[in-house]
Structure formats: C-alpha cells, structure tokens
Amino acid sequence: MKNLTLENITKACQGIYHGDESLYGREVEGVVIDSRKVKPNYLFVAIDGVKVNAHKFIPDTIKAGALCVVSHEDLGETDFPYILVESTGQALLDIAKLYRDSFDIKVVGITGSAGKTSTKEMIASVAAQKYCVHKTLGNFNNEWGLPITIFGLEEGHQVAVLEMGVNHFGEMRRLSSVASPDICVITNIGVAHLEFFKTREGIFREKTQMIQDMKNGGTIILNGDDDLLSQTAPIKGVSPIFFGMGNENSFYADHIKPLGLKGTACTIYLPDDTSFECVVPLPGIHMVSNALAGAAVGCTLGLTPEEIKAGIEGLPSIAGRNNIIKTDRLIILDDCYNANPVSMKASIDVLDMAIGRKVAVLGDMGELGEHTGELHKEVGEYAAKKGIDLVCGIGPISKELVEGAARGGDATKGVWFETKADFLAAMGTLLKKGDNILVKASHGMQFTEIVEALQAI
Numbered sequence: 001m002k003n004l005t006l007e008n009i010t011k012a013c014q015g016i017y018h019g020d021e022s023l024y025g026r027e028v029e030g031v032v033i034d035s036r037k038v039k040p041n042y043l044f045v046a047i048d049g050v051k052v053n054a055h056k057f058i059p060d061t062i063k064a065g066a067l068c069v070v071s072h073e074d075l076g077e078t079d080f081p082y083i084l085v086e087s088t089g090q091a092l093l094d095i096a097k098l099y100r101d102s103f104d105i106k107v108v109g110i111t112g113s114a115g116k117t118s119t120k121e122m123i124a125s126v127a128a129q130k131y132c133v134h135k136t137l138g139n140f141n142n143e144w145g146l147p148i149t150i151f152g153l154e155e156g157h158q159v160a161v162l163e164m165g166v167n168h169f170g171e172m173r174r175l176s177s178v179a180s181p182d183i184c185v186i187t188n189i190g191v192a193h194l195e196f197f198k199t200r201e202g203i204f205r206e207k208t209q210m211i212q213d214m215k216n217g218g219t220i221i222l223n224g225d226d227d228l229l230s231q232t233a234p235i236k237g238v239s240p241i242f243f244g245m246g247n248e249n250s251f252y253a254d255h256i257k258p259l260g261l262k263g264t265a266c267t268i269y270l271p272d273d274t275s276f277e278c279v280v281p282l283p284g285i286h287m288v289s290n291a292l293a294g295a296a297v298g299c300t301l302g303l304t305p306e307e308i309k310a311g312i313e314g315l316p317s318i319a320g321r322n323n324i325i326k327t328d329r330l331i332i333l334d335d336c337y338n339a340n341p342v343s344m345k346a347s348i349d350v351l352d353m354a355i356g357r358k359v360a361v362l363g364d365m366g367e368l369g370e371h372t373g374e375l376h377k378e379v380g381e382y383a384a385k386k387g388i389d390l391v392c393g394i395g396p397i398s399k400e401l402v403e404g405a406a407r408g409g410d411a412t413k414g415v416w417f418e419t420k421a422d423f424l425a426a427m428g429t430l431l432k433k434g435d436n437i438l439v440k441a442s443h444g445m446q447f448t449e450i451v452e453a454l455q456a457i
Helices: 006-013 054-063 088-100 116-127 145-150 171-179 200-213 285-300 305-313 341-352 369-385 398-408 420-430 448-456
Strands: 016-018 030-032 042-045 068-071 082-084 106-111 133-135 159-163 183-186 219-223 241-244 251-258 264-269 275-280 323-326 331-334 358-363 390-394 413-417 436-440
Touching: 006 016, 006 068, 006 082, 006 088, 030 088, 030 145, 042 054, 042 088, 054 068, 068 088, 088 145, 088 171, 106 116, 106 171, 106 200, 116 133, 116 159, 116 285, 116 305, 145 159, 145 171, 171 200, 183 200, 183 285, 219 285, 241 285, 251 285, 264 285, 264 305, 275 285, 275 305, 285 305, 285 341, 331 341, 331 448, 341 358, 341 369, 341 436, 358 369, 358 398, 358 420, 369 390, 369 398, 390 398, 390 420, 398 413, 413 420, 420 448, 436 448
Parallel strands: 030 042, 042 068, 068 082, 106 159, 106 183, 133 159, 183 219, 219 241, 241 251, 331 436, 358 390, 358 436, 390 413
Antiparallel strands: 016 082, 251 264, 264 275, 323 331
8 A cells, every 4th residue: 555664654653663674664455443354464453342352353363464463552572563552543543644645636525414425425426527536435434434434545546535423522633634635515513413512513613623624725615504604704714615505605506396206406506607407316405405515516626517417417326325215015215324303304304205105214313412302302393294194213212203293293193112123013004005114213223124124015
C-alpha cells in the first residue's frame, strides 16, 4: 500500500518498532482490524472489543501471513515484528491519515443527523458520471469504519465520498482530521443522539467541526431548509452554499410531483440559471433534498447538468435504505438499517405515498435521552395523522409510539409487541395481501429479520 512502510507506520503512530530491522522498509499490502481477514503481508491492528481482547488472536494472524502487528500490549520478545503503541484505536486513525495524505484526490465529507448514507449514495452516483469514485461501504462512518474505508483507496480513484457519524462531543475532529475533506456536506441537524449532545445546538456545534479540517480552498454545502444550518456564517473565510426547496437557495427544486413508490419527478435549478427535469428514483421528498446535495457537489466537481441528471436518475437502491421489495403478496419498504425521529417521519411520508392499505412496523429508537418517550409518541401520532392504517410497535420503548398513534386519530389501529418474536408469531393474522409495509427501527433492533420473514410470506 502506497507509503505504508513499517517505518512510516511506526512514525505516524509514534510507536516503538520491535522486530527484524530488514523488514522496516517493507510496505504492507493491507490493513485490517478483523483477524479473520488477514492475508499475507497485511498489517493487523489489535483493537479490543467490549467483550474480546483482540490481542489473543495475534498468533492466528501471524500464521495467516501478517507482516506486522500493532499492539498496545508489550508482547516482549517475539519471532514476528510488532509496533507497540499507547492506543491501537488512535494508531488506526493515524495510519489512515498517513494513507489518505498519500493521495491527491478530492474528498467529499458528509455528516448530519439523518440521511448521511442516502446522501452519500446520491453524491457518489453523481460523481461517478465523470470520475472513478471510492465511497464508504454501508455506514462504516465511525472511528473504526472511516479508516477501513480509507484503506480501500487505490491509485485509480479520483474522488472519495466519506461519511462521518458521531454521537459524542470531540469525535468529529478525530474523524475529519483524518479525512481532510475538500468538500463538506451537512444534511441536517435533528435530534439523533440527544442523550449525549443534550440540544440541537450542541449537535450543530459538533457536526460543523468537520469544516475546521477542510482543506484550503474547500467548499461548504449545507441544507438551507434546516433552521440551524441556514443561519451558518462563513467558516474559515468560506461562505456556505445552500441547497433546499426554496428558490432562496443556490440549488433548489420545484414542479415536484410524487410518483408513489416509483420516486419523485422534479425540476432542479443550478446557480448559473440552468435547470433540468429529472426523476429521483427513490420515493420521498427527502430524496429530492439528497438530489440537490448531489447537484451541488457535482457542480463543485465540474460536472455538466447532463452528467448530474444521469447520476441522480441512476441512483441504485440498497438494502435497509429506502429499499422497495415487491413480493407476490406484499410491497415492503425496507428502511430498517437505522432510525431517529426525523428519519422515521420521512419514511412514514414515503409510506403515505403508497396505494392501498398502509402498515408501519416500527421499533425502538435509541440514544434520545430524557425525551425518549415523548419523541416516540410524536412518531406514533405523526403516523396516525398521515392516515397509516396499522402501526405495529415493537420493543419496550415503542409502547409509547403505539400510545401516540392512538392519540393521533381513531382511523389508525395500533398494536404493541414486546419482542420481535411476538410480532413474527402474530403477523400472519395482522397482515393482508396487497399491504404496503414500512419496516424501520434503530440498528440494534436488527429488523432485517422482519424484512426476511415478510418476504417469505
């Protein structure tokens, strides 16, 4: 891997090298934190999990051909090279920064309370019309996932689209200092992780820290429909570019026409007074917002309107992210990867576009702090006001969600299940042929099991 010699890695980590000096100038051929993924000449960084000491797998990685190991434990005399560091977690970030700085490519950094992954996919789809693009896989967006994504960079890549997610103060700079973005995109400031940030203003302060690590001459792209982001003053001498539905934004859309679950038709306007009609292929007004973010990044990267349109209309769907699955009996809106109140309501809006009976299978939302119960009730009430026919709440906290649905209107039936197993046992009697079913919850609820069960009906 470019520039990743054991010598450079040791210096980047401020570590101490133990081993054969003749190997000090060798480059590693890969960097992993999963011992099962080690291949010959790889570097294994031993990061302990909550329950597992990764250092116990070091002998296995050496047998698999690892060139070297990074450890925060003193391994003593060994017959293999290792680099002793104070923190293997920090070392992983340091090595990723060393590798990222070896590439002269444009980096798009994305953060926000909701919509990071879907916006990342949209921006990558647009940029790919002109460039060879590397992007975050899934939502590998934390202090382990971002480095692993960066280690996937190759010589042919011209643009990297990197997602950054945080849930505590101080985490953003640890990520953005590694990514060193040329373009900073913030999707919105919601209420995710209020347990730790306490207020939306706290979330705003932490998310915008990404801009402090933006490269000189960089570009700031913000959602102008967000009340906090829209008030953002110039940062580091750079005035933000705004996207949103209103024509006060540099990038905006009108003539918006929902096409049900087939997507949304709209006209997108660019700052140079050009515009184009397009169909955003995934449903929901939030996907139009994502398309505007993609258009803003596309223009910044020098794409033509025709290329931007092609990227928007060519957006692929991904499992767990607004993914529509049609079976012989049901239409399933698989949006189960994660959830917070903002994204829950956006998904309910999408479900509302469906033709036929509408069912929302919703689970607990985590990390909402002292307002957890009321925020769940608000989502249930929102579903009822949208006329969702059946709301199934699953999990201890989702009892509040079902209560909110009852509070929102008489037309919505609400049913609460303490566990997924309880719902799976009852769903055969609850669901009908032709139902449109939204499946959504926080990632820890593991609702993919429900999506798979619905497909098997």
